[in-house]
Amino acid sequence: MSETADLVVVGAGPAGLAAAATALTGGLHVTLVDSGGAVGGQYWRHPPDHARQAIPTAGLHHGLREYRALRRALSAAGARGRLDLRLAHHVWSVTRDGDGDGDGFTVHAVDRRRAPQETAVVLRAPRLLVATGAYDRQLPFPGWDLPGVLTVGGLQALLKGGGVVAGSRVALGGTGPFLLPVAAALAARGAEVVAVCEAADPRAWLRSPGPLLRNPAKWAEGARYGAALARHRVRIRPRTAIVAAEGTDRVSSVRIASLAPDGSPRPGTERRVEVDAVGVGWGFAPQLDLLVPLVPLGCDLTDSGDGNAVVAVDAGQRTTVPGLYAAGEVCGVGGARLSLAEGRLAAESVLTDGGAAPVLGRKRLAAVRATVTGQRAFARAMGRAHPIPPAWSRWLTDDTVVCRCEEVTAGAVRAARADGGAHDHRQVKQLTRAGMGWCQGRICGPAVHCLVAPHQAYTPTERLIATPVTLGALADLDHAGENTEATDGTEGAAHE
Numbered sequence: 001m002s003e004t005a006d007l008v009v010v011g012a013g014p015a016g017l018a019a020a021a022t023a024l025t026g027g028l029h030v031t032l033v034d035s036g037g038a039v040g041g042q043y044w045r046h047p048p049d050h051a052r053q054a055i056p057t058a059g060l061h062h063g064l065r066e067y068r069a070l071r072r073a074l075s076a077a078g079a080r081g082r083l084d085l086r087l088a089h090h091v092w093s094v095t096r097d098g099d100g101d102g103d104g105f106t107v108h109a110v111d112r113r114r115a116p117q118e119t120a121v122v123l124r125a126p127r128l129l130v131a132t133g134a135y136d137r138q139l140p141f142p143g144w145d146l147p148g149v150l151t152v153g154g155l156q157a158l159l160k161g162g163g164v165v166a167g168s169r170v171a172l173g174g175t176g177p178f179l180l181p182v183a184a185a186l187a188a189r190g191a192e193v194v195a196v197c198e199a200a201d202p203r204a205w206l207r208s209p210g211p212l213l214r215n216p217a218k219w220a221e222g223a224r225y226g227a228a229l230a231r232h233r234v235r236i237r238p239r240t241a242i243v244a245a246e247g248t249d250r251v252s253s254v255r256i257a258s259l260a261p262d263g264s265p266r267p268g269t270e271r272r273v274e275v276d277a278v279g280v281g282w283g284f285a286p287q288l289d290l291l292v293p294l295v296p297l298g299c300d301l302t303d304s305g306d307g308n309a310v311v312a313v314d315a316g317q318r319t320t321v322p323g324l325y326a327a328g329e330v331c332g333v334g335g336a337r338l339s340l341a342e343g344r345l346a347a348e349s350v351l352t353d354g355g356a357a358p359v360l361g362r363k364r365l366a367a368v369r370a371t372v373t374g375q376r377a378f379a380r381a382m383g384r385a386h387p388i389p390p391a392w393s394r395w396l397t398d399d400t401v402v403c404r405c406e407e408v409t410a411g412a413v414r415a416a417r418a419d420g421g422a423h424d425h426r427q428v429k430q431l432t433r434a435g436m437g438w439c440q441g442r443i444c445g446p447a448v449h450c451l452v453a454p455h456q457a458y459t460p461t462e463r464l465i466a467t468p469v470t471l472g473a474l475a476d477l478d479h480a481g482e483n484t485e486a487t488d489g490t491e492g493a494a495h496e
Helices: 014-025 064-079 152-162 179-188 202-207 209-213 216-231 336-353 362-385 410-418 425-432 444-452 471-482
Strands: 007-010 030-033 083-086 089-096 105-111 119-125 127-130 134-136 149-151 169-175 192-198 236-238 240-247 251-258 271-274 277-282 284-286 301-303 309-311 324-326 401-403
Touching (some): 014 064, 014 336, 030 119, 064 083, 105 127, 127 336, 149 152, 152 169, 152 179, 169 251, 179 192, 202 209, 202 362, 209 216, 240 277, 251 277, 284 309, 336 362, 401 410, 410 425, 410 444
Parallel strands (some): 007 030, 007 127, 127 324, 169 192
Antiparallel strands (some): 134 284, 192 240, 251 271, 301 309
8 A cells, every 4th residue: 555554443432432532642643444334333333424313312322522522533633634534444354564573564454335345455554453342242042043032232233323122022131231221221212121131149249349339430320220220110130031032933922030049040930921022141252353363463362250361461552462452342341431541541552662752641641540450340340240150051952053153053062062072162163063154153152162161261263354255355455555545534523
């Protein structure tokens, strides 16, 4: 390409936006890449610009003042020609340039703004910051593949992106605080939320009271959701799980059971509830596709304590690969406030490592570091309070589908472990094809791992191609240097 940025940021959620804005303030030329049609990620997802006036999203977002300030910073930098904003660009590979430290990175992406046409794009920079976020972690159960059974994040995305309420009678299940805002939003928009099944015991927070007490905003937010659910007469059922979904053409009911301390259903407690939509979520899995491959990056990973392996970073968000930084939920799931702070901290490190002057100032930098420390402690406590139930696999019959793409059942996975000696999801894939379908194990991978290696942190399979890409786009690589068209940072800036 004829132009090379000082920094490429992959991911325009809270962490990526904060990092880009901070780096731009420090005088760098930044390329910001995101697969979405607008910046904000899943947290600040909005309807398309042409539909924002018609789709009400009041009450669905937090921190909009911060979001608007970041958008204004991007627009100002775009007007000065220092921001190359690449929306609807899917990054499928990253390579290191040269043979040693500090040689920079080449980012391979496909431009899907004119889908189904895909155009290859190549971006280069001496430094790269990955902030690709996370996605819903799912555990299979009988009937989870029925139409109408979604992730909790999927339900929220429909609300934020299109004002769509997925059903009139909705049951939510899984674990973690994320169940509460989704339940409250659905109820506020007229859905009857018949149950919120929280698998964890709320008393588990008593074992780690410090992080909760040091974050009063967190429990105040939880109290607001609790009050909203009480107004709508939505019942939260602790130590309870959705253990099956039933229906023919789509889900029509769920079976709910109380859980023993190990997560196994208590005999005699199961009951049937009629629904037309279900949302389930067991926390989140970091999106590590660009960071895991041993060639060319191969970042060191660490156990986050919630069942996931995450990127290991130092106090400045530097990974173990020189010139490569990470921020947000690829470093561990902890919420938007943590992601924003990590993004700013990572950008400060980029500026420092490049010899530029810092922009936050000593006091503000100390405050950002304190936010990261406090929010990370809260995230660890949340992981301990909302674990995956150890005996969740007892919900599964042998004919329960675990890998929906390849139709691999729980019985086949169990046989791979018992008879084939499989001890992780990679070996199960070799024996059963679980994880070889369109999603490449992103949905079934954590579940298969929990079935065969429940006491180890889940690390996704290494893939040199991070997202499906057409042969036409690969063939277009020879012309990728000509594909330099981008937005100027102002796209959608007036629509908040």
